[in-house]
Amino acid sequence: MKYFVLLAGYGETKPWDELTPEEQGAEMAKHGAFAEGCEREEGVDLLGGEALGEGSTATTLRTRGGELTITDGPFAEVAEHLGGYYLVEAPDLDTVIALCRRLPAYDIEIRPVLELP
């Protein structure tokens, strides 16, 4: 199965800009450990993943009554701290959860990717 791993909030970590260079290095090492874990785990494939720009750089499109409006900022306040995502092929949810334990203490949402015919 394919899973979308959304790094949805800072959780118990601080925003990237507020981290010291040492702390930033430690965070990056955890992402490295995640990638390494994906590589080592049987049946798991890290298909992709990117860090995203801050919420203040987001642009939101909404269609209401057929009319498209374009606004500055994330689509919802909670999405402000959305930091990035991974796309992981894994045999099951427990495998993904175990791998995510290696990441910094973010708030993370995991969703199955729908396989469209």
Added chain:
Amino acid sequence: MTSRSDRSSSSPEGALLAQVHRAEWGRLLALLVARTRRLDRAEDALSEAFARAAERWPTEGAPDDPVAWLYRTAQRQVIGWLRSEAVAARKAPLLAVRADWVMPEDRLDQLPDERLHLILLCCHPALSAPSQCALALRLVLRTPTEAIARLFLVERTAMAARITRAKKKIVAAGIPLSAPVGEELRARLDEVCRTLYLGFTAGYAPGPGPLLLRADVAGEAVRLAEILRGLTSGAPQVDALSALLLLQHSRRDARVVDGRLVLLADQDRQRWHHDEVRRGLALAATLRPTRGHAEALRLQVLVAAEHAKAPAAAATDWAAIARAYAALEALTGSPVVRLNRAVAVAEAEGAAAGLELLDALEESSLGHRLHVVRAELARRAGDLAGARLAYRAAIAGCTNEVERLHLSERFASVGA
């Protein structure tokens, strides 16, 4: 197998099938899920296999090994469905991939019992807390949705929707059947214990219908608790659950006589299974005060042990039982516990003291049980008019035929 027959099992094949359904459903489903990893398909296929058996066995005769027949039939069905799914998804057919699906040589009695794994799957924290236990009861112990709804005090349709939603999430999110260990296992134990206890309860007092005690269902819960104890050495909630179920289940033969309910006080204690009582008491003696769900179970064990220790009803230490219930009420705040405490206090200090504890309770959270207790205590306190009124309310709210008959007799015996 059984001397009594009803319409659904009038033929020997029908009776056999009904028996296999009760005893083997959970194990068969767990095996199918373990082999195919598809809960949705496995459940549908097993239902189909039972339906096919109901059609064919009466005319063709039952197979030599009915359980193996059902397993193979369901397995073939799942594989067929998964193949068409793969073809529909334009993937390579799954023919060669899963050789472990087909096990024609396997003797079913040598396969592991995967039911606990299935219960652990249902108690996965990725499922909403209220649906975990309900799903496990439905899938593994085959508790009717109606009975589960009653246990959780919700409408049947709401419970059915909740169970369906949970099943869909398991399949869609890829929640696996696995054997969690360490912290993960410990995190699910409370919910697993709750499931087994409710499964046991549902077998013990099933609600509507004529049969008050379905001892085989309750017996399965007892057995699963014992297996779980073997897997989790020293987990306090599992030890307490095992002790509690052993002690309560030991009374099964004394509880219904000639289709009638026999209250604890009137039971023939010779008919208790005393080997189970001894095992339950030995296990109870090892329990130490703890916290949370484990402590709630331990306090219930204290109550069950006091009953089990008394050589006759009159010798029961009701003060000790009332103390255990007071601690349990402080811990859980449950109105059911307060009701039981009121009964114990009435025995220890007199009916008036018990009645006083009922005052704060409401029918909405207790159903007809509140009226039953009030009737019995009012009668003992000499308030016959109050007793008659309460009996009438109890009979009106009771859905179990055996119990209603019992209540009607109690009502009649109050006199005019």
